Every structure is written in C-alpha cells, then in structure tokens.
Amino acid sequence: MKNDKQDGMQQVEDAKKTFLSGENFYTHHFLGAHQVEEGYVFRVWAPNALSVFLVGDFNAWQNDLPMEKDDASGIWQIYTDLANEGDLYKFKVMQANGREILKIDPFAVRFEKRPGDAAELYQFPEKKWKDGLWRGRSKRSNHFKRPMNIYEIHASSWKQHEDGTPYSLADLTEELIPYLVEMNYTHVEFMPLMEHPLGRSWGYQLIGYFALSSYYGTPAQFQDFVEACHLNNIGVFVDWVPGHYCINDDTLPYYDGTPQFEYIDPDRAKNNRWGSINFDLGKPQVQSFLISSAMFWIEMFHIDGIRVDAVSSMIYRDYDDGPWTPNHEGGNRNLEGYYFLQKLNAVVKLAHPNVLMIAEESSSETPVTGLIESGSLGFDFKWNMGWMNDVLRFYEMDPIYRKDHFNLITFSFMYMMQENFILPLSHDEVVHGKKSLMHKMWGDRYKQFAQLRNLYTYLMVHPGKKLLFMGSEWGQFLEWKFDEGLEWVDLNEPLNHSMQSFTAELNDFYKNQPALWELEDSYDTIEIIDADNTEESVLTFMRKGKRKKDFLIVILNMTPIERRDFTIGVPYPGKYKEIWNTEMQKFGGTWTKHNEACQSEPFEFKEYSQVIKTTVPALGVIILKPESINTRKR
Template identity: 70%
Template sequence: MLETSKEVLEAEQRFLTGENFYVQHFLGLRKNENGYVFRVWAPNARQVYLVGDFNGWDESLPMEKREKSGVWEISTSLPEEGQLYKFLVEQANGRKIMKIDPFAIRFEKRPGTAAVVYTIAEKKWHDNLWRGRQKKTKTLKRPMNIYEVHASSWQHYEDGQPYTFDELRKELIPYVKEMGYTHIEFLPLMEHPLGASWGYQLTGFFALSSYYVTPEEFRDFVDSCHQNNIGVFVDWVPAHFCINEDTLPYYDGTPTFEYEDPNRAHNIRWGTICFDLGKPQVQSFLISSALFWFEVYHIDGMRVDAVSSMLYLDYDEGPWQPNHEGGNRNFEGYYFLQKLNAVIKLAFPQAVMMAEESSSETKITGMIESGALGFDYKWNMGWMNDVLRFYEMDPIFRKDNFHLLTFSFMYMMNEHYILPFSHDEVVHGKKSLMHKMWGDRYKQFAHLRNMYTFMMTHPGKKLLFMGSEYGQFLEWKYDEGLEWGNLEDELNKKMQTFTAKLNALYKQERSLWELEDTAETIEIIDADNTAESTLTFIRKSKTKKDFLIVALNLAPIERQNFAIGVPYPGSYQEVLNTEKTEFGGTWTKNNTSCQSVEQPFKQFDYQIQTILPALGALIIKPEKIHTS
C-alpha cells in the first residue's frame, strides 16, 4: 500500500516509464485509513466519475486528474466491502460511457461486469517445502508431465453448474495425483465475459473469474496442490483483449491500451483488440498482472498465449506495414517479451515461462543476451501437427510419410520444448484424439497407446488435455463436463489405466528426463525401416547402465523375431508393452527376457530379438549387461 505522497509520485513516475511492475498498488482500488482511494488511467478523458451502488450510479463523485500521468483519482469513505462500482468516463469526444476498472481484483458474476469493492484476505501458506524444492533444481532436470484443464468443464453438476475451486481441490487434486501428473495447467482463469472464448478474451487481468467463486478458494487450491507435490500453471493472454466497449477498448475515447494504427489495433482473426506493447504504461500494466499471479496465488508458471501474434506484423489477416528495416518483425512485441521474462525471472527465479508459438524465425527459449526471448519452454506445434497427421493416416501410406514421425529428431535441440496434445486439437470439428486415430475402435485405442508412448519417450516435456487420458470419443465442449460415463466402458477404463502406468514410468525412469537438455539424451537405433513402419531409439541418463530402449510398430502387422541394436551385451527386460490385456490389448504376458547376440546392427555390435506387437510399442530396459 502506498502511504505517502512521495511514494505515490514515485509509483506514478515508474508507471509512465514502464517500470512499475506492481502498478495495482497505485491504480485501481486501494484501502486506506479513511476508506478507499480509486485511481484509473484515462489521459484524454474530459472527466471521470466514480459510480456504484453506494451512490446510486450517479455523477456525485467526480474524480480529479493528475495532469502528469493522466490518472484520475478520488478518496471516499462511501463504499463498503462487497459493493459494486465502475468508472463513468466522459471521453475525449464528449461521449459518456461506463467502463470497468482495469485493475480490479474481483468482478460480479457474469453477465454483470461491475467490479467489486474487495480485499483479498491474508493467508498463511503451507507450501514452503514445495517452493524450496523448486529453487534447488531446474525444471530441465526434473520430469514435467502436465494435465491441461479447463476449470469449469472438468466436471459439471446435473444442473450445469461447474465445480468451484473448493470442490476441485477435493476432486481434481486426488485424481491428478493418482494419474501421476506432475503439474496442472489451467486455461485462462482471469475474468472474461464469454465462456465460449474459453478465457482467451480477457477483461480483468488481475481478477480471478467470478465464475470460479473466490480468490481465497483458488489460493487454497494451489496450496493444496503444492502440499501434494503438484505444480500449477495458468495461461495468460498479453497479446490481445476483449472488444466489449465497456472494458478496455479506447478507454478514454482515444487509443489507450491499444495501438494508434487501427490495422495494428484490431485483430481480425480473433475479433479482439491488440495491446500496444511498446507503450510504457501498457508494459507496466501487463507485467504487473503477470507478477500479481505469481505473488498472490503462488502459481509455478505461465503459458503465454499467441506469442507469434506479438512477434510478427503480418500475423493477422488484415493489411500491415513493414517495420523501419522493411521486415515483418514487431520490435515492440519482441522487446516486451524479453522484458517480461527478465522481470519475472528477477522476482521469481524458479518461475516457469512457456510460450505458445508456432514459427521458427525467432529463438524463443534461452538467454535474452543471446537474442532469445528468455522463455523456459516452447510448445512444439510442429511435432504435434506432424504426429497427429501420421497417426490419423491409413498405415498403408505411412512408409511414404515416415518423416512425419522422425523429422523432429532433426531439430529437437533447437529449443527447450513441451510436446502438447492440447485443447486446441479436440474442438471445432477436429475430433477427439481417440476419434482421430485410424481404424476400428480397438485399433484406435491401440494407436492412442502407441502415440502416448512416443510422446512420453520423445525428448521434451509433456502436456495432455483432460479427457484424452481415457480416450474420450466426443469432442471437448466448454459448456459441458467431460464424458466421465465413458469409464463404464472397459476399453476407456483400461486406457485410463495405461495412461497412469505410462505417467508413473515417466517419473520413475531418469533416462526420460535427466539429460533432456543435451543431445546425449537420445540415440537413434533405426529410423530407416520405413517399409515395416517401425522406429527404435534409446533414451539415456547420466548413469551408463541406466537407459531405455523404445520400439514402435506403426503397422497393424506383428513383427516376429524383430531385431533391435543394443550398445552392450547382456539381458534385456520388457518393462512396458502397450498391447497387454490390462491396457486393452490382447497380450496376456510380456515378452520374455532377451539375451543379446554378437551380431552387428547399424552402429551397434550387438542386437536382441523380440516380438513387436501389431500397432504396439515396447519399452525395454537393461537387466544384466556388461559395459566394460
């Protein structure tokens, strides 16, 4: 809280220069000894009034303008906790319009849009042990398997009401723990007026959506996650905002949060408005929002949505002008993202910053000093698109398109990647992951188990959208709960069992993540057997004898006496067979232990032979080997 006029002046100056990263302590609603002080940035407004149910929504509370910054302010003892308010803005052209408080931390339930006079209660956290562990080891050296969740549609009541975060704390956390995921990632939780946007068209960048009940409940949810060794990520959208005129657009009647150039301000593709990322005040606003979620809610990381739209001037469908160098780089967006990551890492070194970005022209992860944006991870959209195309394909054509499965090995070290099968792939007629798979129902589940094994053993962190873990057949619907009734079907239930087994194996086997940031993490055994559509490779740990062999069969033909090159002589034991009956397959037991023979295979002096199930995947581990 700002106590003195000197502190207020300093906060104002930092806001104007884009260096106030806790701007919510200056703007918005602040409690003081005499009641409340309200401040809002509207530099070109003729007049601004504080209105609410404490003054009949009339013009009896005019605000005064701070000429230096264009911030309007008023102190009053009239409001009480829980009452509603807005700002009545007389815009530059004389038009009067009710506007939200951009810095509000609470809004009334939609379809209402007024802010709430609200103070988040103090909390005693119980996650020191979790937070301490996160500081000790970088995430690159730890397993990361993310369960992506849309909070209001994970489960519904019969009357259509979603679970509150208190109810999610009791139901979702035990489920995620039982399934073996390491993190939960939520689609945006910030205030948004339309559920159909899934939270990607925000209005309140500091406010937990009132749809999910109270901020205190979400804090308790995060605290409980941490006590159960589960991290929490949230999606955040600094690229654009909701076009509703009572929210941020043209706040004082002139471009305020948005670009002056209407072609840059309006995002035609999404029907939204783009932030002017070069404006210092906007930088203060957005970076303060990001830090707020880390500080107040103890989240562990953020996925920044739509990064490409912030990097390239020609990303949208409308006309665009080249930059001063004649290219398509949006320098304001580029430098803003570097600044965002630098500030967050300074305040929270253990924070995980992730980018949803689909181009290859800009280095996304890595040191800012090297020209990268400073993110920890980038979603590997190319891998996801290629893999889904491959698994949707009739196997007869796979031998001619095997590059879709193997091309990612060529660039897997270019960035630090997350391999995402996200919400975007199971909506708008794209079908669910299970429904995408080729073949009849039995083969679809076999493909899904195979594909998940490839994801889990391919270098990169993992992300899977809710419902996909048990093979939900219907597309995801944002306004309905998941099809939990599917689990009454034996194949769905066994698919869920398989996913939990695979998740547990991933966490257990250090070779799947310990060297993930180095090329030594993987050695290809055979990526050339396109005729039989098989792929084999090794994942390695720091310990010489600790590695896994992965064998994938992408054809509906069982491969007898299947040869696999191995680095050392000895015996090898199968630890996962995707075609076991417990997972929905037909195999009642694993292959027997394999003894190596001294026979060259590719770069190896030894090989083993096993049976590779039709459309199956095997994970094989050294049992007794000789490395000398």
C-alpha cells in the first residue's frame, strides 16, 4: 500500500510538471474533482491567488475547507470525505488584489442547469462500447477518398416538445438518428455541446471545456448517442472553441486576479467582435488545458472529428475589431496561435490518426490542411468559405445578370485543390437577416425551389465534402431561430415535402456515385467541358472515378430558359443516359420522364471530337452517364 501511495504521489508530481511545460494532454486526470478512497480530491490551478476554499452543498458553502497550495505549480489541493456524487461545488478564490469571488471548476465534467454554473460531482458510468466495427472500419478508411455529407445541427432547436422544452440527447437518439439514415447523410455535426451559460451564443462562448451542457442531457446519454450513430454508420463531429471563452466574471476570466488563461496585453486578451476573452495560446498551461479538452472529447465520447471554430481569429493579430500590435517580426501573424494549432493537430493525429481535424477558417494567406512539415497548420479539412460566399451571391442574383458574374460559380475551380475542402452551407448563412437558403433564391416560390434543387446538386457535384444546415433540406423559408424548433409544419406543403425527398435522393445519389468522391484529392477528379458559356449561363463539366468509363457529365442551367437541342462535347463516341434531372415531377418539378439517351455525333466542340444534344430544363441540372461508349477513341 505504501508503494502504491508513493507511486500515486509521484504521478501527480509528474503531471504537474508536464502541465506547466505544456506537455500534459490528460490534465483532466488530475485537475478538477476526482473520487479517491472514501472521498474526493479537488485540485485547481490558480498560481497568484492568496487563498482558495472549496465550498459546496457538502459544507453549506462555508469557508471551512481551505485548500493547500503547491508553490512550484500554483495548484491548490484538498481531500474531503464530506462530498458525494451529485453535490454542487465551486472554489472561493481570494484573488491577487484581495478580492474574494466564487469561481467555477475549469475541469468540471458536469455543471448544474443554467442559469446556475456550479460544478456537479459526476462519475462517468462504466460503458462497454459496441462500436468496434465502426471504429475498425474508420481506421482502415481513407477519408479523402470516401463520401462525406454532413448534416449540421444545433441540438436544442432541431425539434422541441409541445411545451417548448428542447429534445434531450435521449430524444435525439430516438428521432434524429433514424432521420439521418432516412436522409442518407454520412455524418452529423453538432454546434458546440460544451457547457455555456447563454443560449444566444449558440454554444460558442464556453465555460466548461470538459463538460457536456446539462441543457442537453447527461454525458452518458451523449455516449449512447454516438454509439447509436456508429451502429447506424453515421459519424459524429463536434464544434469546439479553443480561441476565446465566456467573459462571465465567475468563470475563467482573470481566475486568480491576474491574466491566467488570457494574454497579459489587454488588447490581445479582449475579443471585441464577440464580447469574449482570448486564450493566451502561447502559455504552456493553456496548451495543456486545451489539448486535454480535445483529447477528452475524442476518448470519452468516441467522436469522429473536431471542427475548430474561428481559426482566423487565432492566427491573425489584426482579425479583431480593436487595436492590435504587430508581432516581433513586424507582421500580423499570431505566432502563438499558429504554433498552438500545429501542436494540437500533431498531438491528436499521433494518438488518433483516424479522427478528423476540421478548420473553420476564412482566409487564404495560411496553408491550413496537409502536412505540418510543409508549413501547414496540419488540419485534415478546411471549410471553403469563399465558395460558399460566391455561390450564394450568384444564386441570389436575378438571372439576367448572371452572365456578367459567371465567374462566381467557376472561380473555385482555380483553387479547389489548394486545400482539402468542405463545402459548407452552414448556420452562419441563415441568421442575422441573411434569410434562409430558400428565401435567398430569386423569383417566385416555384423558381425558388427549382434553384434550391439546382444549388444542392451543384454542391454535390463540385469537388469537396458537403455540409448542409438543418431545415435547409426541405427549404424552410424562415430564418433559423436558436430558441425555437425548426418549422416541421412546412412538410405539410407539397413543395417542401418534395424538396425533402429530393435532398434524401440526392444524398443517396452522391453516396453511390464513386466519380463524385473517389479521386477527390486530385485534379483528375474533374474535367471542364465548357465554363465559358456565359451568354446562356450554362456550366458543363465531368466528374471522374478511377475507371476510364466511370464518369458523369454535369449540365447546370442557371437561367429560367429551357435549353433545347443543347450541344456539348463528350470525350468518347457512344450513348449517354440521363440519370439525374432536378425538374422531375417527384421532386416538385414539371417533367414526367427523363430525356432520351443521347447518341454522340462526330463534331468539333472545343477539344472534343464528339458531341451530344439534349434538353436542359429551365433552372435545372441534368447528369448523364455513359451507357455504351468506345474508350479507345477520343
């Protein structure tokens, strides 16, 4: 027993040292509250505090449990046998200036329901995971050469009960997962699930980096949700915010009365744009804290990926609206943030190479995806914000002007392989007066639906992984409201119902066409047939798979004019069959049958020696596939 105790003490001392050096990626194993023997040990990092008391339900929130400080690490500790699971607690910190304040436990794994923010003693139940087949398949899979179609969701506003209370994770397990399967999505991505006190922040201003928000349910329920997703072949991503945190005084800011988690420079510490506080990403203890948080979510919940929010704000000093100072090299690069992100990705990928790291980053000045050794930040994927902004601007435009702005939908072909991209039609585009995707579309209601089908098809056929925000799949007209459920009543309308069916069938089409993802990390995946037909505003290109005969011909008509006897070049002589048409009656269009198969004819069209003629519906997209061709001639 003596040796066991000595070993335990040595492990704690080693943990403290690596925490201070920024190399402890499991800090949550010793900081915070942990059950030992017949009680709990509590530890908190507050190096410049004058005193710290443990207060909670177990001592009537009185100052009778003083904690002891280890001066070398700045970590305060106490053991008590008074505490029991379910008790609420905080730390009463006398800060460096003598001010006394109740502070949260930064390493708490559960908090009371808001508006309260006391930590709750919680033990994860022993779970025997049943998702081994999914995880084994994921380890063997090349994510860059597999379909990825993500349904983005805000957990508490997907659906709500009749009394206005949000669905819990248990409810989502019962209803959301079958819906994801029915709609043929491959992944679900949650906006932040970590503890946050203000619903209006959508979860992007956190206080609990190791705690599932009690607003959504228990950690055990989220474990069960992820497991059920995996058993239904659905991957799970979670948004995470390591750049900045909630400004509430009783949470992380100036924890011991001095800049602790934040920068010393007040201009760098304050995030003016979002009214929050920026982490000092160069501080070793902060690096240990944040990387431990990422590892906690990956390992405790088996999530398949982390989407890192607001990367630009972490790598550029001038990203915010307030004053800024250049770095020591005279530039705007936030070197601390840059190297932290490289370190984060290196640590995660070494321990969990199959877990995907995704960046929400809006600039083009810094390589984001790829090998760290090449100067990249080391992410697996990056959201293509430029594609999203250009494409939505184009689809909002009156078609009469589209011929003059055709580059908005073709420019992305110039840079599409510079990063590993996800094409997002995300929550950011359907709030704050920007209107829903449906409402953005030009024209009357029929034309809006036609263009929405056109847009979603373009999303699927353009190189890059896919993401669509909840409610957009059926064309919800109202903007998203974070505190209300989606307008499911829309599905009583035939056009909305047809739109939902269209999205489900399109998602299935995407999964079953290897040409849309098999060579996606290479320019070999695409061949432009005609991107210069601005006068008619029709774009044509091919998507190609590994086999020579495995390709699709995509024709997008961006005007409300039907194009009859439309001629395009094709690579081989033979017959081409229409396999997709956005204007079919079952989708809400007017076409009752597909175009007849096209037999090519010898004729020069750009560099092609064969052409086909077909009809392209107004504001529609058709996709053709070779039925019988001669690949020896081109």
